[in-house]
Structures are given as C-alpha cells and as structure tokens.
Amino acid sequence: MSVGNVTQAVEFDKAGITLVLGNNLDLGGDGSRNGTGKTTIVNALSYGLYGSALTNIRKDNLVNKTNNKGMMVTVNFEKDGHQYTIERGRKPNIFKFVVDNKDLHDIETDEMQGEGRLSQQQIENVLGMNLSMFKQIVALNTYTEPFLALKANDQRDIIEQLLGITQLSEKATILKELVKENKESIKEEEFRIKAIQEANEKIHESIKDLERRSAIWVRGKEKDIQDAKLGLKRLENIDIEKEITQWKKLEEFNEWLTEKTNTKKELALAKRTFDDSCAILETLVVEDTALENQTCPTCNREWDDPEHKALHESKSEQLAKQKELVNKYKIEHDTIHKTYEGLGVSRDKPSVHYTSLENVYEHKNSLKNLEEKLKDKEAEEDPYVEQIESMKSNALQEVSYDYLNELDRLKEH
Incomplete structure (x- = not known):
C-alpha cells in the first residue's frame, strides 16, 4: 500500500507486542515518528479479507505513491485444519483465493463481478462474518460508526449475525434456492423425457413404415418366386x-x-x-x-x-x-x-410343338433365364431388415425416470 514498493509483513499469530515506527514527513517535528503505518496495517487486513478498507478511501488511493502501481496484499491464515491464502491487488487488479495450495479462482478483474463475487462469499463463509461485523468486533476504530449509534435495522443485523440467526436465514435462502433449482431441474428432466418420448414415437412410426415396406417387399418376392416356378413348370412340360x-x-x-x-x-x-x-x-x-x-x-x-x-x-x-x-x-x-x-x-x-425353330431356342433361353432369375430372387435379402434392427437398437432411446424420481424424493424431503 502507501508504505512504498517494499514488502511489509505482519504476523498476528505471534505472542507479544508489535511495534510500528514510521516517519510521517507530512507532520514533521516530534510527532512525525508517532508510529506511522498502524492504520495502513488494519486497512491492508480489511482490504485483503473483504476487498475494502476500513475508511471510505477510494481503492485507487490505496496504491503506493512511489510507483502508483503494483499494490498487493496477501493474507495467510489457517482454520479447521485448512490453509487459506487470499491475494488482492490493484493496478493490475488481481484476486486469488487459494485453499490448501489449490487455486479456486484466479481472476484479473474487479472482485465484485462474476466469479469474484462468489469467491468473496466463500471467504466470508470461512471467516464467519461480513465486513460490518469485522469492523464492529475485530478492527475497532474511530472511522466506523459505533454500534450504539447505528440504526435499529443495522444493530439487529449485527445481533442476528452474532447469535447465529443470520445463518438460519442464509440456510433458508440457500434452501429456497435449492428448491428453485430442484423445480427447474424437474422441469428440465420432464422436458428431456418428453423430448425422448416424442423422438421415440417418431422412430416407432418410421419403424412401422419400414416394417410395412418390408412386408410388401416380402410379398412381392414370394409372388415373383411363385411366378418363376409356374413359368418353369410350364416350360419344363415341353422336352x-x-x-x-x-x-x-x-x-x-x-x-x-x-x-x-x-x-x-x-x-x-x-x-x-x-x-x-x-x-x-x-x-x-x-x-x-x-x-x-x-x-x-x-x-x-x-x-x-x-x-x-x-x-x-x-x-x-x-x-x-x-x-x-x-x-x-x-x-x-x-x-x-x-x-x-x-x-x-x-x-x-x-x-x-412350336411353329418355328427360332421359337424353340427362345423357349430354351427363357428356361435358362427363368432358372437364373429364380435363383437370384431366392437369394435376395430384405433390404429393410437391417434398417429396422439398426433403428431399434441405436435410434431408440431408453426412457429412465430414475433421475426424475430422485428429484421428486429430494423435493418431498
């Protein structure tokens, strides 16, 4: 922050007193060494955890004056056996939330947009308090309006958060959101099942049409075979x-x-x-x-x-x-x-029998052609069978109600 382009680290988990000494060149005299940097530390902690300082200072004014860029605040802490790291920066804007060395979000944008907002909510869930609670019970300062001076609604919010009532409200909100998502999932699943059923009905119609064509083809084949056999029998009556x-x-x-x-x-x-x-x-x-x-x-x-x-x-x-x-x-x-x-x-x-020898040879050729035609016709395979089997095995989709039933059970639960 405004301490300059030099990394400043403060360990809050160590016993003892941390002495902060700095030279305020703006004041001069004996008061110039009255520990300049105390507000910077608590503002840095507030900015690192919540993306905002304790005061109403503009975020771009938090950047050090020496380089006017490259501000970076890193907060490392441990809770419930998990190691957390939060990194926030300005110029450029950077926001990282790392849990157990796993980077959940690496965003080069404003922290209040998109996934940054979701990450901030996750951080507050881990800390168990929002910025207002942080200002009232952790970072007590003269810049924050005292609790007793707050409006009744603001006091109630802090009291409910302290007593855990807000957690119930949050759970109710989450439950409401889950119920909404469940209803939407049920509708989507019903639409999906309906679409599959309609598609299956069309496929069944196509299969019926193919089966009808197959039956016509089979009857035509049987008729052609019967006609060929009758023709052969008639021709074979003559030696x-x-x-x-x-x-x-x-x-x-x-x-x-x-x-x-x-x-x-x-x-x-x-x-x-x-x-x-x-x-x-x-x-x-x-x-x-x-x-x-x-x-x-x-x-x-x-x-x-x-x-x-x-x-x-x-x-x-x-x-x-x-x-x-x-x-x-x-x-x-x-x-x-x-x-x-x-x-x-x-x-x-x-x-x-015949009136000319030419007719005799025509009879012989007809006999030979009929024999070949009968052989070929008997060897023909139904061209629709493979299509029907393929549509039955590949095109038809199984309609499963398992997921829909699970959603209904979750809804009733």
Missing part, C-alpha cells in the same frame, strides 16, 4: 431337347419333300420331252419309209423324180438325228426316274 431333335427331323423331311417334288416335276418334264421325241421319230420313220418306196410322203403317189433321191437322203439324216435325241431323252428320263424311285414313296412328317 426342349426332343423338340430340337424333332425340328431337325422336320427340316430333313422338308428337304426330302422338296427334293421329291422337284424330282417329280423334272420326271414329268423328261417324260413329256421323251414322248414328244418318240412321236416325231415315228413320223420321220413313216416319211422315210415312203421315200424309200418312192412314194410321195404327202399324197402317197409314186414319185420318180431326180429330187426324190435328195429328199430321201435328207429325211434319212433327220431320222438318224431324231433317233439320237430319243436315246438321249430316254437316258435322261430313266436317270430321273431312278432318282425319284430312290427317294421313296412316302415318309411320316415329324410332329413339333
């Missing part, structure tokens, strides 16, 4: 390999029938050509015979003319060529006839 064999036989039959038809047409044409050539040959034979008998082939009269010989020679050449043609046509006819006879008289037409 597709036998059908393919029958269709190969039918193709052979159609080739045979086409060849037989075409051969029959060729045979008819060859016979007609052969018959026509034979008819021409007979005509040429008659004409050649007539010319050989010197008879006109047209009027059957005897014909003895120089031209007769030339005509007879020409007709003989035609006859020879026609004979060659007849032999040729006969060979062709016989060859075709032999081929026709070799094809056989008749064959049984193979019976088939």
Whole structure:
C-alpha cells in the first residue's frame, strides 16, 4: 500500500507486542515518528479479507505513491485444519483465493463481478462474518460508526449475525434456492423425457413404415418366386431337347419333300420331252419309209423324180438325228426316274410343338433365364431388415425416470 514498493509483513499469530515506527514527513517535528503505518496495517487486513478498507478511501488511493502501481496484499491464515491464502491487488487488479495450495479462482478483474463475487462469499463463509461485523468486533476504530449509534435495522443485523440467526436465514435462502433449482431441474428432466418420448414415437412410426415396406417387399418376392416356378413348370412340360431333335427331323423331311417334288416335276418334264421325241421319230420313220418306196410322203403317189433321191437322203439324216435325241431323252428320263424311285414313296412328317425353330431356342433361353432369375430372387435379402434392427437398437432411446424420481424424493424431503 502507501508504505512504498517494499514488502511489509505482519504476523498476528505471534505472542507479544508489535511495534510500528514510521516517519510521517507530512507532520514533521516530534510527532512525525508517532508510529506511522498502524492504520495502513488494519486497512491492508480489511482490504485483503473483504476487498475494502476500513475508511471510505477510494481503492485507487490505496496504491503506493512511489510507483502508483503494483499494490498487493496477501493474507495467510489457517482454520479447521485448512490453509487459506487470499491475494488482492490493484493496478493490475488481481484476486486469488487459494485453499490448501489449490487455486479456486484466479481472476484479473474487479472482485465484485462474476466469479469474484462468489469467491468473496466463500471467504466470508470461512471467516464467519461480513465486513460490518469485522469492523464492529475485530478492527475497532474511530472511522466506523459505533454500534450504539447505528440504526435499529443495522444493530439487529449485527445481533442476528452474532447469535447465529443470520445463518438460519442464509440456510433458508440457500434452501429456497435449492428448491428453485430442484423445480427447474424437474422441469428440465420432464422436458428431456418428453423430448425422448416424442423422438421415440417418431422412430416407432418410421419403424412401422419400414416394417410395412418390408412386408410388401416380402410379398412381392414370394409372388415373383411363385411366378418363376409356374413359368418353369410350364416350360419344363415341353422336352426342349426332343423338340430340337424333332425340328431337325422336320427340316430333313422338308428337304426330302422338296427334293421329291422337284424330282417329280423334272420326271414329268423328261417324260413329256421323251414322248414328244418318240412321236416325231415315228413320223420321220413313216416319211422315210415312203421315200424309200418312192412314194410321195404327202399324197402317197409314186414319185420318180431326180429330187426324190435328195429328199430321201435328207429325211434319212433327220431320222438318224431324231433317233439320237430319243436315246438321249430316254437316258435322261430313266436317270430321273431312278432318282425319284430312290427317294421313296412316302415318309411320316415329324410332329413339333412350336411353329418355328427360332421359337424353340427362345423357349430354351427363357428356361435358362427363368432358372437364373429364380435363383437370384431366392437369394435376395430384405433390404429393410437391417434398417429396422439398426433403428431399434441405436435410434431408440431408453426412457429412465430414475433421475426424475430422485428429484421428486429430494423435493418431498
């Protein structure tokens, strides 16, 4: 404080008298050494314990004049086996409350704000008196109004504090505060439980919706499996390999029938050509015979003319060529006839189910696809089961009334 920037320590727990000597330069003379510093010590104790001096001096005026900064007051004391240390300072403002070497608050702000106020209340609870009581029974001084001069209300406050009545009031205040906090905690817990219940209800609705979708999916799967099995059964009623064999036989039959038809047409044409050539040959034979008998082939009269010989020679050449043609046509006819006879008289037409071989292979592919589809469909798993189980095990919250019941018991207590 104003003693200067030198640490001054006073031990109040030592027996004997503490002599305070100082030189008051403001007075001078013999009175200048009348123990300057006594008020400083008690003011420092009051400031250290309560943050205020005994007098009404401004706090900034407590700072020493030498440096005008760095004021620090430290009070160490012991109570009920616990060691307490209080540190207060100005410029900068510092407030520390240490209990058993454990720093409860380290605040660089005004001591009457926020946590500083709570710490001061803790200190007064430890001391068992407030600043007014301290001034009346501990630090008696001429600056504090005497007890008998105080107003009735102020006297009553000090008497109640001395008799412990204020402790009852403080306990009643604390109890009232606890009841208020209990009610607020009950409301908060009820709101929390209600929020959990509402959230669970929404989750239950979501689970029901998923279960409904799951049931639809299962029914759809069962229907698809049933349809696939019916399709397989219908397709398996037809022996597709036998059908393919029958269709190969039918193709052979159609080739045979086409060849037989075409051969029959060729045979008819060859016979007609052969018959026509034979008819021409007979005509040429008659004409050649007539010319050989010197008879006109047209009027059957005897014909003895120089031209007769030339005509007879020409007709003989035609006859020879026609004979060659007849032999040729006969060979062709016989060859075709032999081929026709070799094809056989008749064959049984193979019976088939489908109208084309393409439909047969489509049947085979459909059978294969249905078998794969049935296998895949049977292997499918319900996509909603995992979601439902996850929501039941993770999303749903357990509603516990233990804490609320404990709060109710505390309220009744």
